[in-house]
Amino acid sequence: MNKISVIILREFTTRILKKSFIILTILMPFMMASIVAVPFILGQLEDDEESTIAVIDQTGLYGDCLKSNERYHFVYFDQLTPELRSDTSEITVVLQITDDLTRNPKAASLASTSEIQLNLTEYVENQLAEKVRHDKVAAYEIPELENILNDMEQEFTLTTLKWDNDGNESETFGDAALITGCLFTFLIYMFVMSYGGMVMQGVTEEKTNRIVEIMVSSVKPFQLMMGKIIGVALVGFVQIAIWGVMLALIFAGASFFLGADTVAEAAASQPAAGAGAMAMPEASGMAEFIAMAGSIPLLELGVMFVLMFIGGYLLYASFFAAVGASVNAQEDSAQFTMPVVLIMVFGMYAAMGSAGNTDGPLAFWSSMFPLTSPIVMMVRIPFGVPLWQEILSLAILYGTAIGMVWIAGKIYRVGILMYGKKPSFKEMVKWLRYK
């Protein structure tokens, strides 16, 4: 067997058979699913609890506006009895209205022996506000005013259209595109960070326990480095594939048992589902969202994701490998990796910033700059990016990545066998020439 494939196989199998890897890989999808599900389920549970509210309305104006529902049960009393003030009764909250609220907005109060739920406060406020508004409108004694006002509040949404070069028209769906883009951006960011770090850790381990001294007698340092980079990448692909399949299964299973609507609602209610979720209008249902997602260029997205992924990983992992080979201990690596990590974090912010204007100068330049392009480009693609930009960005990225691999190979070769002192530039030059 070829030596580099022996190395790749070892890097791959030792990592994939590690207990911590197996446990994390299996648990992670459940953790992700439960992050979505648990708050939703808890929210559902809360709904079942019924509380009774005593209403003491001295004005007699608001008798009909507080309607009981399955959570809040309103009971009317004439006056405040000592019994209501104690916590022995079933009634936990007392609403007192002492004056006409249209004239005196502060005349209503909620009192309780325990803490009052925010939901209840909101509910009562809304109900009363509705009634007050109605009363005020009626006070003007203008016929049809209520209807006129309602009519003015009519909401409308703007349809955004996109014309391609042939003049064909298609609707664009900003929200779905945004979420998809953010998801892929985040995936690339996470993957490059954690697996790049893994490469660095592996290299430093080999250096500090001196195993390289016996390895370099049989393999070229470059083979050693590339074997590690490729082996770790395969681990990452396997992990992502397992997560993808498991998440799909969990989602499908949950839809089967709980009904698709509930699951969709839970997923949609989840802000963590993507940083873009905040932009998602609550009213738009999941079905509509899925329909929108259908319009995203999925094939283009998939192909670009894989290409950007490989390019970005290669660039960063080879850098991390070079750093791992240059330092004498894991702790020393921070000074080298810090600037690069900062650039990546900047890339993440640039991606978020670009999301609002995917054709703006920030989006354009940061999706060309190779250190940020894999992150930023993924946000832009769902919105449609001209082909020449994609090709240019990929060309720059791969050019830089190959250059980085080459440089890293040289640094690695010098650094991995250098102990105790920092390699001097002069020595590096000599090693570059040394065959």
Added chain:
Amino acid sequence: MEYILTTDKVCKRFDKHTALDQVSISVGSGRIFGLLGPNGAGKTTLIRIINRITAPDSGEVIFDGHPLTQEDVANIGYLPEERGLYKKMKVGEQAIYLAQLKGMSARDARKSLTEWFEKFDIMPWWNKKLEELSKGMQQKVQFIITILHEPKLMIFDEPFSGFDPVNAELLKTEILRLRDAGHTIIYSTHNMASVEDVCDDIALINNSRLVLSGSVEEVKRQFADGRYEVHAVTHEEQARSLAESIPGATIRPILPSMNDIFLKVCSDNAKTSES
């Protein structure tokens, strides 16, 4: 004599410190060559140059009649002084892995490893992680890994450190056997006691320079100071009367060394516990 390896005026400088200054050595084929010297003399630097881990500033290394190239390194087995293997990896697995990197097939490696593990009586360690073994045990494993692919030239940097006398003896026997099988061995140490038992030739490096070289026999004769020792199994009185015939002679009984005692007791114990 035929030389498998010679270095010609090899120099190496680090910043302001000269590690090697015009060092020329010649290692004869099929012999055990002791590379001696105090700590920090430059032994390990020279070995690293021979292994092409570092490059010399000037001078040349000739291997098997031609300037040393990267390909030649495959014919060198190197046991570094600072031992290191993958701590989390199982012993058998990593031995096979490293053998594969040296060009052996997985099957050959497994077969040959099994032989060695049985010879060293360490078969039960095959599926243990390296970090579960003691330092001496790890050394045994690494020794086997170093010689498994039967390289022409084997370099051992302080191979006996960390071994108890019984295992040191086992290792010594193996080193001598490897030489008799035609391998050349460079043995680096600052422990002179083992040198006389093992080495055929030596080179002594002090303060980065080669200060002494030749066969062990020659070197010792060179430093002879006219003292003789008479060995005889006898009783005290006869020994005394013999000593009286030489003016200025002193006499004392020869007692076994602690090393001999350790070997005798421990190997006797091993035998009784086995039977």
